[in-house]
Amino acid sequence: MDYVKPLEVAETFLANAVSKSRLSVGQLLLRGFLSGALLGFATTVAFTATAQNLPPILGAILFPVGFAMIVVLGLELVTGSFAMLPAAWIAGGVTLPRVLVNLALVFLGNLIGGCLYAWLYAMVLTQFHHVPAAGAGTLLIAAAQAKTLAYQKLGMAGLGLSVIKAMLCNWMVCMGVVMGLTSRSTLGKIAACWLPIFTFFALGYEHSVVNMFILPAGILLGAPVSLRDWWLWNQLPVTFGNLFGGLLFVGLPMLWMSGIRETKRGEERIPTTQPEAVEA
Template structure:
């Protein structure tokens, strides 16, 4: 069957975390830069669909295409790593220092890729600064301002709100990574990963890597947002919220409930042509 059970998925998360630590800095930067740019493509696709149709839900429905490209290619997205690496750390397969080093490289690569796409998109949208009539320009400016000064006007309440939206976002995004592991077929992976990404985007939650593109892009297009607004009122609190969402609500929660639910191989008793999994407290007796 193409379905992978949750107790097996947590082991796949741990293995993936170990594999990520083995990547060289150059591999991390290249793969994460590609991810940052691809999420930028997905964001502009979603904004285009929303502007053309007037339906935000349609934009949210097609945004996951970029995430699916990233995971199918095995690229590096720091928000996904906020769950995968901690799972391996909780299982003592990687060290804290190795995890932090990996996350910093991926964060930097995502930022570089997002900024590269922002520049290229600005050129394509404005004829290299010669025109400001494209319909997407006011939409992206509005988004950039809403994500920064829009929160700033509420003071501490705004900061708590953007942090909370970061938690909610990456709770779903990391579930997208986990659900991707629940299937061994390409079609199953695509459908499973699409679901939680659609959920987060449709509700306007805050994703650190998406914001690495859309806020600088808005600034280039004329948004009344400065560098401090970007980082203080959005990028830093959103990143912290994404960390909490990925580490606590996905990695730790799934690890605690599923890690010990796998029956060790030594408890498999071979009887004739059948492998009987011996009954254990809390488990059903299964026959294969």
């Protein structure tokens, strides 16, 4: 049968985390780079639809195309790893240094991919700055300001708001990872992971990797946002919120559902499998 039962999903979730922790530096950077760029593509598709005076909900329906490609290809998205790897560490299947190195490398790969696509997209949209940004470009400029300057105006409350929106976002994103494990077929994986990703995008929550495209793209297109604004008022608090939300709302529940109890740190009790095409 195509359907995978919840207990098997939880066990595979942790086994995949162990497999992910064993990927080489080059693989982590490459897979992270591709994921960052693919989410940039998906974001521009969603923004382009909205710029054509179509209902914003249509953009949210279209956006998961990027995540679906990441899941099917077994690429690396740091937001999904925020739930998987710390949970595997708590279960005793992965050492803490390996978790930290893995997350740092995937984060870097995602950042390079998102920023490179942002630069390429900005050059296409403005014809190498020969024409002003229009359509989706205007929306990106507005989004960059809303994701930084709007929080800045609220001060500490703005930081708290960005963290909460990031927690809620990664609850759904990591559920996308889990849902991708509920099916053995390609179409089943795509359909299952589509649901929570559509949900987070439609609600306007904060995703650190998506912002690795939106913020630099908005800055390149003319948004009055500095690098300090980007990192202080969005990237850092959103990354923390994604980490906390993914682990709290998805990683730990999957650990408890699996029934695996903690043993000596570094002892690999979790069965290792070849990573399925759901490595996001």
